[in-house]
Amino acid sequence: MIVIDQRSPVPPFEQLRQQLLTAVGSGELVPGARLPTVRRFAEDLGIAPGTVARTYRELEQTGVLETRGRHGTFVTANGPEAEARSAAAEFVARLRRLGVDAATARGLVDSAFEGTA
Template sequence: MLSVDPASPVPPYEQLRGQVVAAVEAGELAPGERLPPVRRLAADLGVAPGTVARTYKELEADGVVETRGRGGTVVAARSGAESEAVEAAAAYAERVRRLGLDGERAVALVRAALGTT
């Protein structure tokens, strides 16, 4: 599933990061699914273990994966983008309550902003 193009101008860790994010967003990697261990994936792809480790570290910082020590690296319950959206929605809901708007009007405003009215 994952591959590295040595001729690409994109660094290998970034190629891997993009592929994992795309697989998570497409549902090809489900929450809780374990990723290959760093050394094994590095050997399979012919890259240095540090390259895979950096990929996993950046994915973890983005909230895409979680590292569970001996349990390995697994796909997080939510992607980083989804986590940010949940936080934004909670902040919006709190703001709407303070402004005294009802839920139906708040949802209508979001639909209008998204262009899905």
């Protein structure tokens, strides 16, 4: 269940994004699951429709969600590639919050793969 804490220092967009990623990663939201409409989800969560739309757009860009026009927004196939995209999106969001630039982030990933991090 997705809950937005209005008192949290974490913006509603980030709370929603993280909770959706977690739900997809844990299997709570399975591939093919249809998400509520932007307006409906915003209403249910007590946040602005633009916040939900932004979250859907970002997760669609990372391959976690797909929008099928008037048919709605769905969780994509949850194979290893989708899971890796989800993990990468979480990693990038965390690094952005820390103020780490893209070049430094790439270096950190390279070091981690080489076992030198």
